[in-house]
Amino acid sequence: xxxxxxxxxxxxxxKFELDERLKAYKGVWVFIEHERGAIHPVSLELxxxxxxxxxxxxxxxxGVVMGPPGETTRSFCQEAFYHGADLxxxxxxxxxxxxxxxPYTKGLTDLVNKYQPEILFLGATTLGRxxxxxxxxxxxxxxxxxxxxxxxxLDVRSLLASRPTFGGxxxxxxxxxxxxxxMATVRPRVMAMPERDATRNGRIIEDTLGMIESxxxxxxxxxxxxxxxxxxxxxxxxxIVAGGRGMKKPENFKLIWxxxxxxxxxxxxxxxxxxxxxxxxxxxxGQSGKTVRPKLxxxxxxxxxxxxxxxxxxxxxxxxINNDPNAPIFDFAHYGIVGNAMTILPALTEAFKAHLAxxxxxx
Amino acid sequence: xxxxxxxxxxPDSAQIRVHPVTNTIMRxxxxxxxxxxxxxxxxxxxxxxxxxxxxxxxxxxxxPMAEAALRKAISYGADDAVLVTDRIFAGSDTLxxxxxxxxxxxxxxxxxxxxxxxTGKQTIDGDTxxxxxxxxxxxxxxxxTYVSKIRSLDTDRQEIVVERRSEGxxxxxxxxxxxxxxxxxxxxxxxxxxxxxxxxAARYPVKIWNKDAAGIEDxxxxxxxxxxxxxxKVFAPTPRATKAEIIQCESNEPKDLSVTLLAxxxxxxxNIEKELLKRSA
Ligand SMILES: Cc1cc2nc3c(=O)[nH]c(=O)nc-3n(C[C@H](O)[C@H](O)[C@H](O)COP(=O)(O)OP(=O)(O)OC[C@H]3O[C@@H](n4cnc5c(N)ncnc54)[C@H](O)[C@@H]3O)c2cc1C
Ligand SMILES: Cc1cc2nc3c(=O)[nH]c(=O)nc-3n(C[C@H](O)[C@H](O)[C@H](O)COP(=O)(O)OP(=O)(O)OC[C@H]3O[C@@H](n4cnc5c(N)ncnc54)[C@H](O)[C@@H]3O)c2cc1C
Numbered sequence: 311x312x313x314x315x316x317x318x319x320x321x322x323x324x325k326f327e328l329d330e331r332l333k334a335y336k337g338v339w340v341f342i343e344h345e346r347g348a349i350h351p352v353s354l355e356l357x358x359x360x361x362x363x364x365x366x367x368x369x370x371x372x373g374v375v376m377g378p379p380g381e382t383t384r385s386f387c388q389e390a391f392y393h394g395a396d397l398x399x400x401x402x403x404x405x406x407x408x409x410x411x412x413p414y415t416k417g418l419t420d421l422v423n424k425y426q427p428e429i430l431f432l433g434a435t436t437l438g439r440x441x442x443x444x445x446x447x448x449x450x451x452x453x454x455x456x457x458x459x460x461x462x463x464l465d466v467r468s469l470l471a472s473r474p475t476f477g478g479x480x481x482x483x484x485x486x487x488x489x490x491x492x493m494a495t496v497r498p499r500v501m502a503m504p505e506r507d508a509t510r511n512g513r514i515i516e517d518t519l520g521m522i523e524s525x526x527x528x529x530x531x532x533x534x535x536x537x538x539x540x541x542x543x544x545x546x547x548x549x550i551v552a553g554g555r556g557m558k559k560p561e562n563f564k565l566i567w568x569x570x571x572x573x574x575x576x577x578x579x580x581x582x583x584x585x586x587x588x589x590x591x592x593x594x595x596g597q598s599g600k601t602v603r604p605k606l607x608x609x610x611x612x613x614x615x616x617x618x619x620x621x622x623x624x625x626x627x628x629x630x631i632n633n634d635p636n637a638p639i640f641d642f643a644h645y646g647i648v649g650n651a652m653t654i655l656p657a658l659t660e661a662f663k664a665h666l667a668x669x670x671x672x673x
Numbered sequence: 674x675x676x677x678x679x680x681x682x683x684p685d686s687a688q689i690r691v692h693p694v695t696n697t698i699m700r701x702x703x704x705x706x707x708x709x710x711x712x713x714x715x716x717x718x719x720x721x722x723x724x725x726x727x728x729x730x731x732x733x734x735x736x737p738m739a740e741a742a743l744r745k746a747i748s749y750g751a752d753d754a755v756l757v758t759d760r761i762f763a764g765s766d767t768l769x770x771x772x773x774x775x776x777x778x779x780x781x782x783x784x785x786x787x788x789x790x791x792t793g794k795q796t797i798d799g800d801t802x803x804x805x806x807x808x809x810x811x812x813x814x815x816x817x818t819y820v821s822k823i824r825s826l827d828t829d830r831q832e833i834v835v836e837r838r839s840e841g842x843x844x845x846x847x848x849x850x851x852x853x854x855x856x857x858x859x860x861x862x863x864x865x866x867x868x869x870x871x872x873x874a875a876r877y878p879v880k881i882w883n884k885d886a887a888g889i890e891d892x893x894x895x896x897x898x899x900x901x902x903x904x905x906k907v908f909a910p911t912p913r914a915t916k917a918e919i920i921q922c923e924s925n926e927p928k929d930l931s932v933t934l935l936a937x938x939x940x941x942x943x944n945i946e947k948e949l950l951k952r953s954a
Contacts, residue, residue, distance in 0.1 A: 345840050409839065410846075411806075411816045436839050440818040443806025447771060452901030455767075455801035475907065476686065476798065482907045489901040527815050528848040531834065535842040548948060574952035606945050616910065627942050629934070630917060639917075645938060646917035647930050657927035658934070662949070665935050669950055 326466045326487055335490035338364040339372045339427040341418065342390055342398075343437055345409060346533075347382050351503065351546070352433030354393045356496060358504030359460055360431060361394035363469075366462045370396040372427065376417050376519075378407045384514075391512035393504050398512060399425065403519040408530045409437050415444045417519050422449060424517070427491045429469050431460075434495035446493050452486030453493040458500050458620065469494065474597055474620055499545045499601040500624070542592045544576050544600045552578030552595055552622070553588075556611020556632060556651055560588045565655040566610060572663050578602065580618050596621035608658075611651045614639025631655070674727035674828055676718040677778055678751065678791045679808070680711040682735050682742040683798045707742045710793030712749075712863045714856040717823065718791050719750050719864065725826055727788075728752050730781055734762060734773050740879050748866035748874035755781060759884040764897035767799070771807025772894045773887065778812060780888040789833075790853040794819065805855035815852035821860050 338360045343350040357373065364371040373390030377383035379402040387398040399421050405413045418441065422430065430445075432438040434456045446453035454471035458481070461470040468485050469492040475482040486492040544550065551573065553566040563583075570577045578595040579588065595602055597617040607625035612618060614630070614637055622628070623642065630643035631654050640646045647654055684703045718729045730753040731746040733739050743754035757777045765773065778787055790812070795802035802818075809816035821843065822836040831850040836843050838857055866874075884892055893899055922933045939946040 346842075350840060408844070411818075415810075436819045436837075439802045440806060440816065443767075443803040443818075444810045444816060446803070447768060447807040447810040450768065450901075452766065452768065453801075453803055454902060455799075455803060470905070480907050481910055483905050484902050485905045486901045487903055528817075528846055531845040531847050533839075533842055533844055534836075549952070573949060605948055619910070627938065627945060628917075629938070635919070640919070641916055642913040643917035645934055646919045647934060648919060649927065649930070654927045654930065658931040661928065661931035661935055665932075665939075666949055669946065 326468070328467065329488055332488065332490045335426045335428040337369045337372055337425075337427045338367065338429045339374055339422075339431065339491070340390075340395070341430065341432045341438070341441070342373045342375045342386050343433050343435060344377060344386055345437065346535075349386055349389055350433055350435060350437075350498070352435060352438070352496065352498040354389070355498070355501040355503050356431045356433065357390060357393040357395055359496070359501040360429075361504065363429065363460060363462055364396075366464065367428070367467065369428070372396065372425075373398040374418060374421060375399070376401045376403075376406050376414060378402065378404050387512070387514050389506075391510050392506045392508050394510070396512050398514050400514050400516050401519050402516070403521075405519060405521055405523055405526065408533065409440075410526065410528050410530065411440055411444055412526050412528060413519060413521055414441050415448060416521060417517075418445050419448045420520070421517060422491060428467070430491040430493045432493070432495050434497040438495055442493060442495050449491070451489040451491060451493060452484075453495070454484040454486070455495055457494045457496050460494065460496070460501075468492070497601050499603045502603070502624070542576055542590075544578060544593060544595065544602055547576035547602065548604050549573050549575035549606045550578045550595070550602055550604045550622075550625075551575045551608045551610070552580070552612060553583060553610050553651075554580040554612030554618075555582045556613075557583070557588075558611075558652075560586070562652060563588050565652065565659075569608070569655060569659045569662070572659050572666075573606075575606075575608075578607075578622075580612055580615075609639055609643065610655060612639055613637050614642065631658075674721070674725055674789075675730065675785045675787050676721060676727050676789045676791060677730045677732050677781060677787050678711070678715045678718045678746070679774055679804070680715065680731055680733050680742055680746060680793070681708045681796050681798075682706070682733060682739040683708045683796055686797050705738070705741070707745055708793055708796045708798075710795060710797070710856075710858055712793075713858050713861060714791040714793045714854075715746055715749060715751065716861045716863050717854075717856050718789075720861065721789075721823065721826065722750070725828060728785060730755060730787075732757070732774065732777055732781065734758070734765075734770060734777070737881075740881070743879050744874045744877065747877045748871045749864060750867070750870055753880075754877065755880045755882060757882050757887045759887075759889075759895075761884055761892050761896045761898075764900060765895060766900035766902040767801055767803035767807055768901055769895050769899035770804050771811055772899060773884075773889060774804065775808050775811035776889050777882065777887045778808070780882070780886070786851075788828075788831075788850045790814065790851070792853070792855045794855055794857055802855070805853060809853035812851070812853070815848040817846060817848065817852055818855045819857050820854045821857045823854075
């Protein structure tokens with residue numbers, strides 16, 4: 311987390327006193343999102359981050375689980391405990407089988423009004439953004455979208471939610487001072503996945519939804535799953551080879567694919583490459599594409615514009631190949647080779663191939 | 674059938690520059706455009722108009738210059754345009770914006786009841802995707818976000834069936850009108866403005882509403898005052914402490930550089946070598 315965000319509110323601002331009525335709001339909550347029987351990883355990532363903030367505030371970390379009655383829904387509470395939650399509020403109701411805005415908004419808003427958390431996080435997914443927007447409006451509180459850094463201003467017990475601004479060139483820190491809860495969404499893979507600790511446990515507090523089907527206007531007619539097989543799964547890839555405009559021509563991009571094949575990697579790209587139609591939209595890494603967190607990210611012919619950087623900055627190791635020694639990507643990559651991608655890429659592919667073959671033999 | 678399409682005028686972010694010293698945005702001379710995602714919403718409304726017959730009203734909240742965005746929409750074929758503009762709206766966050774827009778839509782409804790409200794998926798400046806859900810809640814309309822397709826519309830039964838993008842698939846939903854739909858990009862392309870519509874747009878008397886005309890009952894719910902979120906700081910991302918180690922070797926041949934790179938990396942990050950061996954095993 312940057313030094314900048316640790317400082318208290320800018321000097322000259324008068325000391326902030328929270329409204330008495332709002333001081334009762336305590337605790338950090340994470341909405342546990344799931345669809346079709348599986349927790350969305352973003353919720354676990356948020357528990358990891360929520361744990362840190364809850365510890366700073368000296369409060370409990372709570373998961374909110376809503377779903378149809380049954381073992382699967384209950385197991386999500388358990389997963390929340392394994393990933394850092396102390397407590398789960400659980401609402402089981404057949405009306406919560408599929409996600410619909412109305413019942414989920416009611417369930418979550420009722421819980422907030424009853425148990426009064428000071429902070430509430432949701433994933434910035436299609437589900438999370440739909441729900442967060444309507445819950446915040448119903449509660450008439452502030453909601454900060456797509457945060458990339460979360461921190462606490464301990465002086466005033468306020469959430470510091472930072473997010474990219476103005477086409478991603480800068481970050482801004484947003485606070486929700488005199489309203490509770492303070493709400494924020496975070497995109498998948500922006501926060502690190504916490505260790506799963508199966509020895510952890512927690513308390514479940516059950517509640518009810520208090521709705522009947524006939525009062526819910528929207529009906530789910532059907533669900534058409536995506537063809538998962540050939541859709542790139544960039545956000546969860548461990549190794550990514552990405553190419554940018556420096557690859558010059560679509561034909562040269564096959565050098566990227568060849569290295570990716572040797573490494574068993576996914577292929578990523580910058581926005582201009584996607585816009586030129588060299589690869590599909592699902593492969594765009596960056597602010598308006600996917601956020602990735604691989605162990606190894608190889609960036610070839612990529613300048614390192616901030617909009618690209620925010621999507622891959624959290625990679626464990628970044629290798630950059632660029633013919634311009636002053637390219638911004640060298641400011642944050644771990645290793646760099648200055649040179650022509652068209653000659654270096656094939657050599658790198660060969661070097662990996664040879665090294666891995668030798669290492670495998672050595673066992 | 675009456676459809677209100679909310680559109681926002683935004684700076685063309687591709688052309689925004691950041692001042693290298695002060696880290697502030699240099700807005701001077703940056704052209705404004707209609708938020709690109711809102712054009713998908715407008716086109717979808719115009720298609721419903723073609724198919725079912727509808728009146729399409731475009732609505733924006735913004736400074737007086739936002740009138741240009743509305744004229745653009747008229748040139749594409751919208752029937753009516755309302756600009757909600759008042760100094761008190763300055764600094765509105767999404768909660769305050771949704772309050773003003775919802776009030777204006779209620780006002781528009783007094784003339785001809787509104788059946789559908791369309792918004793874009795999100796904007797390219799604030800980029801929150803929160804205004805649509807906010808307006809829907811305030812108007813107590815059914816909310817359908819990330820809609821990729823309108824399958825059918827039954828005006829007699831006041832029913833609409835849509836496809837909605839969700840994680841891992843598409844949800845097919847049936848709901849009642851009035852509802853608010855946030856339209857996903859890429860399912861249609863904006864039509865060309867016709868000559869006739871361009872003339873109409875040039876002469877069109879855009880309705881310009883201040884807070885009273887827009888039916889704002891409680892001005893403290895708008896603008897900075899009505900906004901729970903406060904931007905407390907704008908800053909540049911912190912540079913990483915160390916720059917890349919630039920790989921060099923005696924020959925500086927691609928092959929030797931690559932071998933040197935791997936040797937260094939695998940020594941310092943043995944887990945990456947393990948990972949690569951694991952996947953190719
Ligand atoms: C609102 C907004 C959202 C955006 N979202 C994204 C996003 O999600 N993702 C994204 O990537 N971008 C995004 N962008 C675009 C971003 O600002 C940059 O324009 C983009 O990342 C640049 O792509 P690039 O590095 O491929 O191209 P360039 O900036 O053109 O860089 C090409 C690089 O290749 C190098 N090069 C040239 N020839 C060779 C060679 N023979 N060998 C090796 N190197 C060579 C050059 O030195 C240069 O550094 C967004 C922009 C805006 C305004
Ligand atoms: C850098 C930056 C960051 C911000 N972050 C936040 C934040 O985290 N939380 C917050 O509450 N506010 C935030 N704001 C304020 C927010 O941008 C404004 O409230 C804005 O008026 C609407 O939000 P949006 O641009 O994100 O719209 P979105 O919610 O992304 O827009 C969705 C759709 O709503 C419609 N729409 C949006 N605004 C208007 C309008 N003025 N007139 C007509 N239709 C409209 C359009 O159809 C649009 O496609 C931020 C502003 C900036 C500049």
